[in-house]
Amino acid sequence: MKEKATIQETSTVPDSFETRTQKWDAEIGSIDKWVGRLQGGGAIAILVGLFPLWFGLSMYEMAPAVVGILVIIAAAALLMQTTRVRKEKIKKLISDIQQTCQEDGFDKAEVVKALFRKPPDQARSEILRAVDLNALARLLSSAAARATSIPGQIPAGYFESQPPESDGLCSDDECPCASTLILRGQGYLYIPPGVVKMRRDARTLNDLRIKLARTTRRDPLASDFRYAALVPRQGVYHPILMCRQGAERRGIDLDVAAKDAAYWWETGFVPLRPTPIVKA
Numbered sequence: 427m428k429e430k431a432t433i434q435e436t437s438t439v440p441d442s443f444e445t446r447t448q449k450w451d452a453e454i455g456s457i458d459k460w461v462g463r464l465q466g467g468g469a470i471a472i473l474v475g476l477f478p479l480w481f482g483l484s485m486y487e488m489a490p491a492v493v494g495i496l497v498i499i500a501a502a503a504l505l506m507q508t509t510r511v512r513k514e515k516i517k518k519l520i521s522d523i524q525q526t527c528q529e530d531g532f533d534k535a536e537v538v539k540a541l542f543r544k545p546p547d548q549a550r551s552e553i554l555r556a557v558d559l560n561a562l563a564r565l566l567s568s569a570a571a572r573a574t575s576i577p578g579q580i581p582a583g584y585f586e587s588q589p590p591e592s593d594g595l596c597s598d599d600e601c602p603c604a605s606t607l608i609l610r611g612q613g614y615l616y617i618p619p620g621v622v623k624m625r626r627d628a629r630t631l632n633d634l635r636i637k638l639a640r641t642t643r644r645d646p647l648a649s650d651f652r653y654a655a656l657v658p659r660q661g662v663y664h665p666i667l668m669c670r671q672g673a674e675r676r677g678i679d680l681d682v683a684a685k686d687a688a689y690w691w692e693t694g695f696v697p698l699r700p701t702p703i704v705k706a
């Protein structure tokens with residue numbers, strides 16, 4: 427009896443975890459490709475229809491205008507149909523995955539892990555978030571953390587903020603200059619009180635990512651997007667590099683701001699205190 431069960435298990439190879447996930451993987455991968463091709467065709471058809479429409483209208487000719495309108499209507503119908511079929515395909519895959527997990531005892535988190543790609547395309551993220559949102563969020567944050575983790579220690583009283591690879595620009599929204607070029611090692615670093623507050627419990631970039639992921643857990647894609655946007659969020663998560671004009675307008679201590687900038691360029695570390703203001 428026992429032996430028979432083993433034979434049965436090995437003979438149902440098509441239903442193994444790997445085979446199933448590979449099949450799903452291929453199906454998910456084909457959805458966006460298929461949609462992209464049809465949408466590309468629809469967009470071209472609309473452009474093609476615009477020409478006789480424009481010609482007909484400008485020449486007061488009825489026939490070409492009608493042809494143009496018909497082509498555009500057909501293309502629009504194709505696009506709408508594509509969206510509808512795409513939705514159905516995704517819905518069907520989600521329920522297939524959920525049902526199989528239930529019946530064959532697959533762990534949903536493991537399925538999400540097997541189907542995860544970095545970065546997930548549109549259909550994939552829609553499906554994976556429906557299967558197990560928390561598993562997807564975990565994968566997204568660990569993938570982002572691996573991408574730019576900096577080894578080593580941060581000195582006490584400092585936080586981490588990567589300077590640009592080469593030169594920088596004046597990034598002060600309140601500065602009237604036209605994004606003055608700031609050479610590597612130069613400029614003035616303004617550390618707003620809000621950034622100090624934000625980074626007090628998230629001094630490394632990794633900790634910052636985890637903090638942001640926690641606040642946006644309900645939407646893992648939004649947090650993934652935020653990781654990508656980390657560097658531009660100067661003034662919220664990071665200090666602001668600026669030219670002398672901007673620094674003077676803000677009334678910050680120029681000596682301190684220049685020293686902070688030089689240290690940041692060299693090390694990527696920023697003092698965990700606001701830049702002193704010398705004049706209002």
Ligand SMILES: [Zn+2]
Nearest residue numbers: 596601603669
């Ligand atoms: Zn400026």
